[in-house]
Amino acid sequence: MTDTVQFELVSPAKLLLSEDVEMVVVPGGEGDFGVLPGHTPMLTTVRPGIIDIYENDKIAKRIFVEGGFAEVSGTRCAVLAEEAIALDELNRDHAEARLQKANDALQAADNDIAKKDAERELRAAEAMLAACGA
Numbered sequence: 220m221t222d223t224v225q226f227e228l229v230s231p232a233k234l235l236l237s238e239d240v241e242m243v244v245v246p247g248g249e250g251d252f253g254v255l256p257g258h259t260p261m262l263t264t265v266r267p268g269i270i271d272i273y274e275n276d277k278i279a280k281r282i283f284v285e286g287g288f289a290e291v292s293g294t295r296c297a298v299l300a301e302e303a304i305a306l307d308e309l310n311r312d313h314a315e316a317r318l319q320k321a322n323d324a325l326q327a328a329d330n331d332i333a334k335k336d337a338e339r340e341l342r343a344a345e346a347m348l349a350a351c352g353a
Contacts, residue, residue: 224254226272227297228282235303236282242273243296245289246346254296261291265298267346269306281306283350285343311351318344 223239244253246268265287272280285302321344325337 225295229299240272244271257293258291263289265289267343309351314348314351
């Protein structure tokens, strides 16, 4: 069995990252999960949060994802993310403005669809702001 997992991070526009990693920790819809070689296959949702990529028993990269899906096998983990930003590129002012805009949209929501969209954006903005302090 190999000592690495092939990790791919894909946005709607392009392949953002493709490399062999020791381990990756993904913010799953039901909680964070780590992927090591030999992981049980699964398909799951990804909530807004931070992906941690491990090399040499340490976190080598941290990437904020807005949400999406993950497909895992024993040798591969592919995350299809709505948006992905390296943690060191996050901007606190942008995150705070996004949070305010999401709160405003939630207050102005006049139907169930608008309310659900605003709540989803609010969760993403809150996670982005939290990631700014990580």
